[in-house]
Amino acid sequence: MSQSEAEVLILTINALGAGILMFVAGVVQKTMDQLDPPDFKRFANQMGRSAMTDPFAVTVATLPIIATVLYFVRYGFKHRWFTAGLAAWLVGSSITKVTNMPIYERLTDASYNDAAALLEDRRARRMAWPLHR
Numbered sequence: 001m002s003q004s005e006a007e008v009l010i011l012t013i014n015a016l017g018a019g020i021l022m023f024v025a026g027v028v029q030k031t032m033d034q035l036d037p038p039d040f041k042r043f044a045n046q047m048g049r050s051a052m053t054d055p056f057a058v059t060v061a062t063l064p065i066i067a068t069v070l071y072f073v074r075y076g077f078k079h080r081w082f083t084a085g086l087a088a089w090l091v092g093s094s095i096t097k098v099t100n101m102p103i104y105e106r107l108t109d110a111s112y113n114d115a116a117a118l119l120e121d122r123r124a125r126r127m128a129w130p131l132h133r
Helices: 003-033 037-053 055-075 080-108 115-126
Strands: none
Touching: 003 037, 003 055, 003 080, 037 055, 037 080, 037 115, 055 080, 080 115
16 A cells, blocks of 8 residues: 555544544434433433443544554654644644533442533533534
């Protein structure tokens, strides 16, 4: 596989992941916004469990990382624009994980049932998609 083909493959996989995120942010978020706090908690937990066990979602989330490591082992860091794009993707993904993981951890806590706090968590999740506020 040539370097250009490897880059197209990595970008295609990332585009699939972006498509999933846009669907969740644009369609599923609207559904969650209409739910009462307990229903939001139940729905978010179910969605999280389903996402962690869905083969397509797991593949789309994991494959870019593996492909990127293999790409850099094979081709190095010479293609600066591609390297910069992957670095930006990695930073963005990390920020998203750091900001959303505490919310999902609270939602899985059985004793966490405060309606006002659940509404705040729902609002905080929406911050990742500001066009849909």
